[in-house]
Amino acid sequence: MSNGYLVAAAADLAAAHEIADGFGLDVIDASSVHDQQATSAALAGAANVGLILSEAAARDEAFLALLGGLATQLERAQLILVTPEARGAFTFLPPAWPAMSIEEARMRAGELLRQRQAETAPRDDVPRAEPLPRADDAAPAPAAPEPQQEDASPAQEEARAAESELEGGAAESEGEPPAAQEDSAPQEQAAAPEPFGAEQPKAAEPPPAPAAPEPPSAPPSVSEPETPPQPAPPQPAPAPSVTRSGAAAPASAAADATAFAPSRLRRSTPELVRIVVHQPKDLNAVIKAARKIDPRAEPAPQGMSIGDVALGASIGVALEVRGGACDGTLQRRTWTGEPIDFNFTVEADASVKQVVMLARVFINDAQIGVLAFTRKVSGPAKKPHGPGDRARLKRHKRVFLSYSSRDRETVAAIATAYQMAGVEHFWDRASLKSGEEWHPRLRREIDRADLFHLCWSRAAAESEWVHKEAEHALTRRRKHSGKPEITVQMLDGPPWAPHPPALDAINFDDFVRAAIVGYARGDGG
Missing domain, CATH: 2.60.40.10 (Immunoglobulins)
Structure with a gap:
């Protein structure tokens, strides 16, 4: 489920989606919000709210109008700065709201995404069971030296008094970290889901308080058995039980x-x-x-x-x-x-x-x-x-993949994706004679398909076979109420390969725009 919301201007939506996936946030496009006051009031009850600030966002009227309402409704929001100067363009926002750079947000989002992926994977390592035998082995050891400590107590007390005066209590501070580390481990696990990481330092404050009374009490045999129950609660891992049931196949939902x-x-x-x-x-x-x-x-x-x-x-x-x-x-x-x-x-x-x-x-x-x-x-x-x-x-029942033989290696990955999705498809021309310009079987396969997947590239633009297949798909679609549906995937570019006038009805412009945006986002190859 959503961990909160990330508000961005239209110019910053690509970066917002990249960050939101890691933090588990829903992205809100400010230009799509028509009632700023109602939206601000709704976001006031959200667990986490993030705002992406940039110089472009400072010129976005819709974004500024929404932030005006959020500044009065929200008690706290995490600011993500595209540039260090961006904060100065939003002086009306409360100065106490924390800020981080967009690079830091990307880094934390990536770490959280990797942690979630690791948690869903099968866990074969169970080293947490080891502290139990170690505690049992260590318990009888302090029982034997107890009489020695009682006999030498006057000398030890004098030594401790001298050490405390010279070192100013350094021995106690040095003795605390092991206990703090043991106690902090389960707390760090509990704090991992924090979305922006701003509250993680607070999780480190509780360990020193319980750690101080434990060393002077001198009965480690009493304090150590209390720590084993803490590793036991990592029962929030019922999810991996799904993956363990299918060890050979990847988990699915x-x-x-x-x-x-x-x-x-x-x-x-x-x-x-x-x-x-x-x-x-x-x-x-x-x-x-x-x-x-x-x-x-x-x-x-x-x-x-x-x-x-x-x-x-x-x-x-x-x-x-x-x-x-x-x-x-x-x-x-x-x-x-x-x-x-x-x-x-x-x-x-x-x-x-x-x-x-x-x-x-x-x-x-x-x-x-x-x-x-x-x-x-x-x-x-x-x-x-x-x-x-x-x-x-x-849901498509059968797909015809049209492509140039020079792009066969790239198209093989697309055909594999259809196979994994359980969609029947035709793409293997190896059985056809290469000398024939137009094979009757290709016509039959296109007629059977409800989706014609045109893999367009510079090589496809030069392929007579690809042109004939696309023209036949267009002719059949006009005669059979839109069947097959035609989709285009750009395999190379920019620059994008031009298409012949005979294929104008496919409306290449829409697919080229999609490829351009995907390339700019880093989605393209």
């Missing part, structure tokens, strides 16, 4: 996709659309969190199953809008079993009464389905609205 958007979109007004991927058991909590972010958000009427997804796999979502404009470029997240959200901004055209949204779902860059839903569009005068939303998840 069932995943659903739920779409959130206002029940009616306001004409010519940017609206927030969220696609949340979550486990089925988390649906109610996901709906509650979505309404906290945007009170107008309503879920699609049906739950849509993606299926079992391996932990650590990449889940991607791209949003296409018919009847409106959208920044629907492909976004990728790592599946850990916790809910992950994909945020998009949609603006309905002035002339439409309904908007159709198509959310393409990818696993390891293989498109496995399309989540389609609609929203009514309201004009200046509000009209009574009814249950006019429809939603469906169409």
Whole structure:
């Protein structure tokens, strides 16, 4: 579940998503918030709130308006500075709010993500059981020297008095660390989930207090048995039991996709659309969190199953809008079993009464389905609205991969992803005669497919086979009510390979924009 929220301006969304994955935070795009006061009041009850400050954010009116409300509603927020000078542009924020650089935030986010991945892996090391026999072995040892200590007590007391005067109690301070280390180990485990790490120094303060009384009491046999029960509580590891049951195969978790958007979109007004991927058991909590972010958000009427997804796999979502404009470029997240959200901004055209949204779902860059839903569009005068939303998840049954033979090695990884997702696909041309320009079997395979996956590259642009396959897919789609669906994946660039006029109907521009944004984020190869 969400650990809190990270608020960012539109210019800083890419960095926000990169950091939020590690801290377990939901990202809020300030430009998609229309009621700043209501959102500020809702965030006041959140466990953690982070704000990304940059020079670009200081010029974002929507971001500044939202921060104005947060400055009065929040008691504390973590500031993340893209540049050291960014803090000075937000003088209205309380000076007591802590700040860290974006580099430090990325480092901590990466460490937390690696810790969670390590916790979900099977744990074969059990060295924590060793302190129990060591405590038993050490217990009889102090029992024997006790009479010697009693006989030599006058001399020892004089020696201790002299040492305390010369060293000023240094012996006591030197004797404390071992006990403090033993006590701090379980406390550090408990403090690990802290999102920003700002409260970790407080966890180090409690150990010295209990450590001081233990050495002077001189019965280690009493204090040592109390420490073994503390390592025992690491029972928060029931999750690995899932992975232990499948030692050979990677652990996986069932995943659903739920779409959130206002029940009616306001004409010519940017609206927030969220696609949340979550486990089925988390649906109610996901709906509650979505309404906290945007009170107008309503879920699609049906739950849509993606299926079992391996932990650590990449889940991607791209949003296409018919009847409106959208920044629907492909976004990728790592599946850990916790809910992950994909945020998009949609603006309905002035002339439409309904908007159709198509959310393409990818696993390891293989498109496995399309989540389609609609929203009514309201004009200046509000009209009574009814249950006019429809939603469906169409999972692809068979995919045809079109590519140049020079890109075979790259396409092999895409074909493997389809195989892992359980989607039938055709991509092996090895059995076809290389001398034939157009093989009847290729035509039949395209006709059988419900998704034509065009792997575009400079080599594909020069391939006559690829051109013929794409043209046949376009012709069949026009004659058979949009089947097969066509998606394009850029294999190389920039610069991006041009396409022939005969393929203009594929609308390469949308896929090129997605590839450009992915390349800028570091998603591209």
